Amino acid sequence: MAAPTWIDGPDDRIAVEPLMRIAVFDVSHWHFPLYLPALRDSGVQVVGISDTASFAGSTVADQLKCKLYGSNEDLLNEDFDFALVLSRHSEMAELAERLITRGIPFLIEKPCGLNLQEVRQLRQLSEKHSVYVSVPFIMRVSDLATRLSAGNGFTPEGFQHLAFRFIVGPVARYERGGCSWMLDKRHAGGGSTLNVGVHFIDLISSLTNSPITQVSAQMQTYRPDVTVEEQAVFTCRNAAGQIGVVETGYLYPSTAEDQRDFAFSISHTASYARGYADQLYIKARNQQPGGATTVEYNTDAFYSVFLRRSWADLATGCLPVAGLREAEHAIAVVEAGYRSAANGGAPEPVDNVFAPV
Incomplete structure (x- = not known):
């Protein structure tokens, strides 16, 4: 970023933040x-x-009163301090690599590349060049993560079983939104698991403070012209022996006011928690009645929260709350699940796992 500009104030010079x-x-x-x-x-x-999709660019440029560049290449020649990379999965890694080699920090949407190899190479390159890269695993900054934290009695070692169901709108919503490439494995890399399941793979790892080491998975695709999974169920075991289940799909009849089906249940040595709609119900192990509270489960609310957190961490020299190391772990779990599903659901080891930061 540029240095502060100094102006003359009534009593002294004042630094104006750039x-x-x-x-x-x-x-x-x-x-x-x-x-x-x-x-x-x-x-x-x-x-x-x-x-590059030529879909929303003109409208967004008008909204933000900024220039719409004709290509990513043209925009790369602009002078900027921070970037958001929201490209097709098949184009993410090359663009991210160019930002890293130029030393420009950025946020990149998951999955950060088309496959584990691309994401791993990006992580290695960013560490070599010491470039800040954040990946919006927004569950980490959510109300739910706070409620399920060690500070509220949910210690990492106490989790016994974690089950999450996150069913979003049908594949047609991507077509309506100018993102038909999301239905093509050549450009998307995968379907509901790679798109939404990674959030809960990462959440299980972060809550338990233990990487997932083994996966058994089943998947299904319904539309004959779609080459990614529209439904998936992952059963995961982490290095501590804890079990998690992640169910995702493009199956919910979503509308603007009701976009998804999200529910979960969690067994912990201290208490049992379950959630649905906007309710979190927690019942302690001491035979006392449980209680419900209202929680914000609309994950859309946390993307700007995450971006602001990224800027704050960058400014103070902190590691991102989630970055390429966490993305590499999540994608390794996803690819183990794809191998498992192709092998009839047989358990598969996760490739070269390590504990996320």
């Missing part, structure tokens, strides 16, 4: 609108956007 200049690559991504609140913060200036 603008953070932001470039956004591929704004037709369905998550882009969720970052708008942060991108409109004071001290933030979007200097340029790109839209």
Whole structure:
């Protein structure tokens, strides 16, 4: 970022904080609108956007009063301090590599690449060049993660079983949103597991503070022209022996006011927790009645929270709350699940796992 500008005040010189200049690559991504609140913060200036899908670019440029560049290559030539990479999964790794070699920090949407090899190479390159890269595993900054934290009695070693169901809208929503490539494995890499399941794979690892080491999975695709999974169930075991289940799908008849089916149940040595709609019910092991509280489960609410956290961590020299190391672990788990599903659900080891930061 640029150095502060000094101006003459009534009594002394005053430092005026510089603008953070932001470039956004591929704004037709369905998550882009969720970052708008942060991108409109004071001290933030979007200097340029790109839209290789040619879907939402003109509208976004008008909204943000910024320049729409004709290609990602043109936008790369702009002068900026931080980037958002929201590109097709098949194009993410190359773009991210170029940002890293230029030393530019950025946020990149999961899965960060088409496969584990691409993500691993990005992680290694970012560590070599000491470039800040955050990956929005937004469950880490959610109300649910706070409620299930050690500070609230959910110690990592006490988890016995964690089960999450997250069913989002049908594949047609990607077609309506200008992201038909999400239905093609050549460009997306995978379906509901790679798109939404990684959030809960990462959440299980972070809550238990233990990497997932083994996966058994079953998957299903319903539309004959879709080459990614529309439904998946993962049963995972971590290095501590704890078991987690992640069920995802593109099956919910979503509407603007009711977008997904999200539910969970968690067994812990201290208590049992379950959630649905906007309720979190916790019942302790001491035979006393349980109690319910209202919790924000709308994950859309946390993307701008995560982006602001990324900027704060970058400014203070902290590691990202989630980055390429966490993404590499999540994608390794996903690929083990794909191997398992192709092998009739037989358990598969996770490739070269390590504990996420």
